[in-house]
């Protein structure tokens with residue numbers, strides 16, 4: 084290390100040490116504030132206690148944020164032409180005199196750290212990346228942007244992409260990391276794009292779509308904190324493993340109150356985990372199901388053609404076709420949801436029945452009060468109740484769908500063809516069975532819209548709760564103004580924390596339990612996989628249409644997924660959405676991309692693969708074996724990455740067999756999706772499960788079969804070939820697809 088570098092490091096170390104000192108002071112101070120509030124104990128009035136809890140919640144959240152930024156607290160420095168200097172980090176810090184010590188990476192003044200170039204330096208002369216381990220500064224990399232103003236020594240140390248390449252070359256841990264220190268200019272533009280409207284981010288594999296979407300969530304929460312903390316941010320990923328893969332990123336950026344979910348989890352109380360056959364998924368995902376569900380609901384409102392007799396102890400009541408029709412058309416005309424329209428239907432029939440009963444009782448001149456009393460008596464008669472329930476039953480979405488899927492007759496009435504009926508037909512759920520699939524969830528959601536709440540009582544309670552909430556907010560506003568906290572805390576959030584006797588719920592937690600929650604912003608990742616029905620469920624959750632949609636049309640694997648963004652979004656937005664493209668592949672080395680781009684031509688001749696940012700010098704290879712079950716294990720064993728991750732991607736029909744073979748021969752190998760697959764040194768999975776993930780090394784098994792196994796075979800193979808950050812191999816038994824002839828043949 085040269086003397087000047089050592090001097091630089093020592094200077095930076097001093098500054099960084101002071102930042103950590105300040106961080107420690109703030110942690111101690113906030114902890115003290117929290118303890119002070121908690122020490123007041125559960126005494127005082129209900130009001131005092133609830134105020135105490137509100138402050139405790141706020142201090143606890145602030146403390147969590149201060150602890151979240153321990154690693155690489157400060158990672159950058161900007162030197163400006165006017166000699167000012169800013170340090171950039173994970174959060175903003177000031178000293179007690181309000182002097183800025185550290186700038187939050189999301190603040191507008193930090194933007195040149197990501198955007199300045201020698202051609203457009205934005206007033207910056209030097210951008211410095213600081214590398215730290217723990218609290219120790221281990222190195223610096225400089226980008227010198229004002230080339231004219233450089234000394235000879237500075238020119239010699241010009242090192243543009245060192246920080247990025249160092250980050251990309253690191254071994255994978257099974258969890259996505261944040262990239263605040265090395266966000267690239269094209270990514271930064273997307274991250275800081277305005278909140279309103281729908282932004283579609285299209286980009287090939289490894290271009291950072293996922294990581295950019297997550298940083299955008301952190302940026303939006305910082306910039307529009309009040310609006311978004313109240314309404315919440317929802318991030319939708321393709322499956323639970325993927326959600327697990329990305330879940331660390333936002334907390335590492337100090338943001339914990341974001342809901343990460345999959346489409347299969349969007350309906351509270353249901354986990355869509357069962358696998359559908361591709362055929363069933365296509366039927367369930369089709370927009371035609373809107374009509375099918377509507378007809379299924381209408382069929383449950385169908386009244387009998389023949390008159391109905393209701394036998395009571397003293398007499399028998401009769402309902403004829405005309406009465407049914409009149410009651411039904413009144414209910415339908417009310418335009419209420421099924422469960423609410425039931426009240427209209429029932430009222431009409433009960434009035435008719437009450438008049439009949441009055442005649443039977445010889446009391447045809449009843450006054451209003453007597454009439455109402457008799458009607459109530461009849462309503463509670465078991466035969467009457469049973470008859471009304473049969474005619475127009477209360478229905479939950481689950482009951483409606485179970486009723487539909489378990490009866491070909493009902494499916495036919497709802498408009499499904501015989502082939503579609505065969506694809507969807509099911510046995511009723513057994514106790515404890517995971518009956519629902521991810522594709523069912525949007526259908527449950529659709530049904531919930533048409534069926535409405537189960538009863539008026541529930542609705543009344545909800546209205547009452549809303550009124551109470553508004554009262555609490557009004558009170559909270561007064562308290563905040565009196566205590567001078569109005570500028571740092573929102574009255575609505577404060578009010579929510581005021582409910583001392585209830586458990587404090589974050590916005591994300593409240594939103595997760597409420598099907599009708601309207602989010603402030605929704606981010607959809609791997610968005611190409613969503614079916615038409617899934618889009619409806621997602622759009623329903625974002626009435627303001629403030630969304631970020633990221634994906635790659637070329638990687639669509641689901642047969643119900645998208646072939647074009649325009650077609651998917653048109654029903655909701657016409658052409659009111661903006662598109663940004665990412666064009667650089669940060670994951671897959673050039674050697675591997677060369678192979679993958681040949682496969683991309685099979686997906687679509689006009690599609691262009693993203694440019695790889697780096698080369699590794701390692702050639703991808705192919706090996707022919709005779710017996711996969713016997714030969715796969717040893718090949719996998721040879722490829723294991725010390726301290727890193729290897730995945731074996733297999734045709735989905737072979738997952739169980741080959742997974743067992745590898746597990747028997749390679750210690751620590753696991754099969755299938757799930758959290759274990761992320762942590763294991765070796766995992767075996769299908770393309771669908773590997774989507775969105777990345778590994779140090781990838782072995783693709785039987786590519787020919789992957790190509791043939793689904794209608795989106797070429798996309799699947801493209802996805803499989805682009806998961807590796809370093810090494811790629813292919814193992815096959817029969818022949819190698821023509822598009823893979825670029826691979827180096829390697830003998831066993």
Ligand SMILES: Nc1ncnc2c1ncn2[C@@H]1O[C@H](COP(=O)(O)OP(=O)(O)OP(=O)(O)O)[C@@H](O)[C@H]1O
Nearest residue numbers: 262265266267288289290291292293294669670775
């Ligand atoms: N600016 C950056 N600095 C450091 N690493 C980056 C940067 N941009 C992307 N990466 C890394 O590149 C890899 C790919 O990113 P990501 O998974 O977000 O890509 P993607 O576009 O979602 O890929 P795919 O479509 O294949 O799922 C990740 O390891 C990510 O951390």
